[in-house]
Amino acid sequence: ITSSNSVDERLIAICQLLEQHIDYYNWVGFYFKNGDKNELKLGPYVGEPTDHTIIPFGKGICGQVAVSNKNFVVPDVSAQDNYIACSITVKAEIVIPIFLNGENIGQIDIDSNTPDPFSEEDERFLEFVCEQVSEIL
Template sequence: MQKQDFYQSLTKQAQALISGESNVIANMANLSALLFTSLEDINWAGFYFVDSPQELVLGPFQGNPACIRIPMGRGVCGSAAYSKKTQLVEDVHAFDGHIACDAASNSEIVIPVFKNGEVFAVLDIDSPSLSRFDESDKNGLEKLVKSFELTLS
């Protein structure tokens, strides 16, 4: 299956899970579980909420225990939230200011989640492999996040 087809199917599954449910925590929990069980070669999938202008706080996730608070603009998650842009990192150890919550993670993708035009949260996915994520993953995951954002208004 092509990655584009895979992500199209994954987004449909995500929409079916969250359709009609207004509780954001429940939806994030189900999306984390869906991603964790559907994506190959990952070791963490979950969300961080914007808790204040200064930091993110851990939300629903699947994987090993994680950092609870991340300063805005620091690490891959804080950089994605601060810049309001997806961060696709082939080697987290080469990323300036990387915060190592799990030493087994080697690559990472973080997508900002918007609500009313502001970053509300970030979706964070880690892999133990270097260069696990590419532009196809970025595009597919951004579309999935956009469908989730529709439930937030």
């Protein structure tokens, strides 16, 4: 990842690294606050294309993290009422907020086809990734 790449290219490279090296990370993407609207917009990602390119705050796992400012680990997506399904193969999800100057400006979203795969180690690692991401934005 070199500084001559654009932000989007660098974010895609991060998605690719994560998806390729961690076998239970099957869809990896970024959502960011869409201007001054109360919604998220899909950014760079790897994995199956999703119809959910805009997510209102409060809706789904991603929309809830936009409001709560907290990590959201979902071991079993079928047990969630407020969930937006992107693919029937997905069993679990983790969403970690990205903070810039203390403000929740987006998130990394990872879907897994493996049930209950995410540990506190994933949370700490992805918090670190999100801190690094906030520094290149």
